[in-house]
Amino acid sequence: MRHTLPIAPQFYVTAPQPCPYLEGRMERKLFTALQGESADKLNDSLSQQGFRRSQNVLYRPSCAECSACLSARISVEDYAPSRSQKRTSRRNSDVERRATSPWASEDQYELFRTYLDSRHADGGMADMDVFEFAAMIEETPIRSRVVEYLDPARAGLIGVSLTDVLSDGLSMVYSFYAPDEPKRSLGTYMILDHIEIARDAGLPYVYLGYWVPGSQKMGYKSNFSGLEVYIGGRWQKVKDPEAFNADMHPLSTDPIAEQVANIHLPDTRPTG
Template sequence: MTQHQTQSPQFFLTAPSPCPYLDGQYERKVFTHLVGDRAPEMNDLLTQGGFRRSQNIAYRPACESCRACVSVRILANEFKLTRNMRKVIQRNSDLIGAMHDAEPSTEQYSLFRTYLDSRHRRGGMSDMTVLDYAMMVEDTHVDTKIIEYRKRGPDSFITGKGHGELIAVALTDKMADGVSMVYSYYNPELVDRSLGTFMILDHIARTRAMGLPHVYLGYWVNGSRKMDYKVRFTPQEHLGPKGWERYVAPSD
């Protein structure tokens, strides 16, 4: 019997496990591998279809009794800053974000561990070693970048690089129609800076500067307080049964 190689990805289904967002629920995921020359093209298609990337895996929820996870993307070209967002940008005007190839560093891992130990001590990533972190950054077959945010130095405008200590980091995929924020973390002691919000605003500005329409934020879970921040960045679209549709916030 002759075997023919197929270009179509193979999909797999995980076993049920407790949902990290909604108490009493169980999650399952459908996933496939993103490897080879077609990985960037496949990542674009799957992200547009509601998948997320983790290392060389693309996955999306496939829960049997719940549809709470909704894919969200910001319409970068139509985005308007709120008054509070302008204040966040002003508070962080002393920072500069430098984009690099996806290469890990000990300085990144130190900040990553501080962030996890403060914000996600009991999360699924809490026991990640420096080697695990390196794999999270390096194990990619798509166009992945690291953006490091540091305080501006006296020569920042000349070199394009920051000067001070590392304050925040974003792991980001560049795609044909925008960017996908894979993972971000920051110094948890700098609460007043609202660094999570600032990094999203910076990605919106970068995406608009590239002439691309979308910033993919991953999943919003209605009913999960830790996900509420995602719907503040409007206008945005949510992926539903009819495809991507403009999100309209419920009235009070």
């Protein structure tokens, strides 16, 4: 008997687990599967509503007593580099960029392990083996690219970004880089380069994932002008990052049923 996929995506909620960004808090995610012929449309639509992709899943924070995580993106038109960011671009003028299909390589995994062991040894991805890494890179039902950054002097990789190409921008799904090159500020440089890639392609936004006011791990995102965050069902410009405080009020999150009811789903009916 042939079974067909449900017409509308089904949404689920994860069990609470310790928050990786704010001590003493518990995180919970609202998620749905990303599959079928309309995966691109669904990914575009939900990305514009604060969701992020992880392999074949789209998710958004839905913590029971906290709404501190804010989906963030950079408006390419409104972005202007700071003096520090201009220096970062100049320091990396020798770096070569190479965009490829989403295939994992041994060099990528070696850099990934070095990055995790140096920066996130106790994080949720610390135990990821080569097969799980390959799945993270390769299991994508949409248009994705691996953007590699190479240092000619080292003759090897110094940075990698798994990047989705959306209808309105680039989404930096996951990035990692050589931790022994602190003067290069490679994390910042890869974002700067993605802004230029988006500008050249006529795409208005670069999606950065979640910004958590008060979290040192996420603080770098507020250093970019043109930053926008998704709050209350719409994108708002961040004029003064210092004015944003993490919203940890116990009534700050709408009930799950109300959240799902307010999600706009794309029209996936066949045309013609």
